[in-house]
Amino acid sequence: xxxxxxxxxxxxxxxxxxxxxxxxxxxxxxxxxxxxxxxxxxxxxxxxxxxxxxxxxxxxxxxxxxxxxxxxxxxxxxxxxxxxxxxxxxxxxxxxxxxxxxxxxxxxxxxxxxxxxxxxxxxxxxxxxxxxxxxxxxxxxxxxxxxxxxxxxxxxxxxxxxxxxxxxxxxxxxxxxxxxxxxxxxxxxxxxxxxxxxxxxxxxxxxxxxxxxxxxxxxxxxxxxxxxxxxxxxxxxxxxxxx
Numbered sequence: 001x002x003x004x005x006x007x008x009x010x011x012x013x014x015x016x017x018x019x020x021x022x023x024x025x026x027x028x029x030x031x032x033x034x035x036x037x038x039x040x041x042x043x044x045x046x047x048x049x050x051x052x053x054x055x056x057x058x059x060x061x062x063x064x065x066x067x068x069x070x071x072x073x074x075x076x077x078x079x080x081x082x083x084x085x086x087x088x089x090x091x092x093x094x095x096x097x098x099x100x101x102x103x104x105x106x107x108x109x110x111x112x113x114x115x116x117x118x119x120x121x122x123x124x125x126x127x128x129x130x131x132x133x134x135x136x137x138x139x140x141x142x143x144x145x146x147x148x149x150x151x152x153x154x155x156x157x158x159x160x161x162x163x164x165x166x167x168x169x170x171x172x173x174x175x176x177x178x179x180x181x182x183x184x185x186x187x188x189x190x191x192x193x194x195x196x197x198x199x200x201x202x203x204x205x206x207x208x209x210x211x212x213x214x215x216x217x218x219x220x221x222x223x224x225x226x227x228x229x230x231x232x233x234x235x236x237x238x239x240x241x242x243x
Contacts, residue, residue, distance in 0.1 A: 036174050037190060040107050040238030044098060047234050048078040052094075055235075059092035061085010063227040066092050074111040074171040074233040082230045084222030090119070093219035094232065100127070100212040103182035105241035108216045111171035115228035118142045118167070124150075124217040125179050133208035136179040138189050140165065143223065147196070149186065154204050159189065159196055171233045178241045179203055187243060199243070 046053055048068060057066035057080075064085030073079040082092035108125050124137040137150040140163065147159040165173055178187040184205050186198035216237055220230035 037176050040241040043239050044237040047076040049076050054096050055094045057094050060089035061087050064092050072170055072231040079231045079233040082220035084220050084228050086225050086227050091219055091221045093217055095217040097215045100214045101239055104239045105178055105180045105187050107176055107178040107238040107241050109176040109236040110218055110232055111174045111234045113171045113231040114142055114165055114167045116167045117223050117226035117228035119221040119223045122219040123177050126215050128208050128210050128213040130212050132205050134184050134203050134205045136203040138177050150204050152202050171231050
């Protein structure tokens with residue numbers, strides 16, 4: 001008797017082997033970084049086995065830097081150390097640009113660690129469509145134990161308070177921010193076991209008659225006079241996220 005469907009489609013039963021409607025679990029078991037929140041179609045994924053690859057980076061402050069390291073990964077051999085500077089702007093970040101896409105709901109996901117002297121982590125999704133520039137961003141303030149988001153007028157509003165996350169030397173936390181490019185609004189934000197419905201909240205939009213451009217950033221800021229390390233791994237960028 002025919003049974004199942006082929007792995008590459010949902011039609012056409014086959015009789016000798018079994019097909020699956022969803023291979024997500026098999027992919028996760030084979031070592032893909034895409035195993036925490038599996039919604040959306042993957043555009044870019046890295047566990048840094050190829051090095052920094054397409055990732056660019058910047059840092060500011062005495063002692064600041066961005067380093068490919070071993071011994072602090074979530075998956076595979078490598079992670080990236082974002083060491084914040086002790087003075088100046090006190091940050092280190094990763095950022096990547098991809099070919100501009102048709103409007104859809106897009107997501108930025110990563111695993112990360114916090115240091116006792118981390119000030120905050122920040123995640124940005126931004127795009128220029130030829131007429132306006134749109135900026136979606138979420139901050140986890142480690143000192144205030146607070147989540148904030150960037151919205152109309154370039155103002156940072158509180159999303160939630162009392163959000164305590166532990167410090168560690170490995171990327172034991174995972175986050176994901178999803179925004180809707182078409183209507184310039186947030187969709188949701190995930191942090192470990194926490195999930196926040198952000199539908200209806202606008203991102204920051206400003207006029208920008210420039211060529212289409214699309215980017216994502218992960219930033220770590222430290223408290224003054226310290227050089228805290230944050231380890232980042234399993235970076236995933238998605239499109240066609242469900243609403």
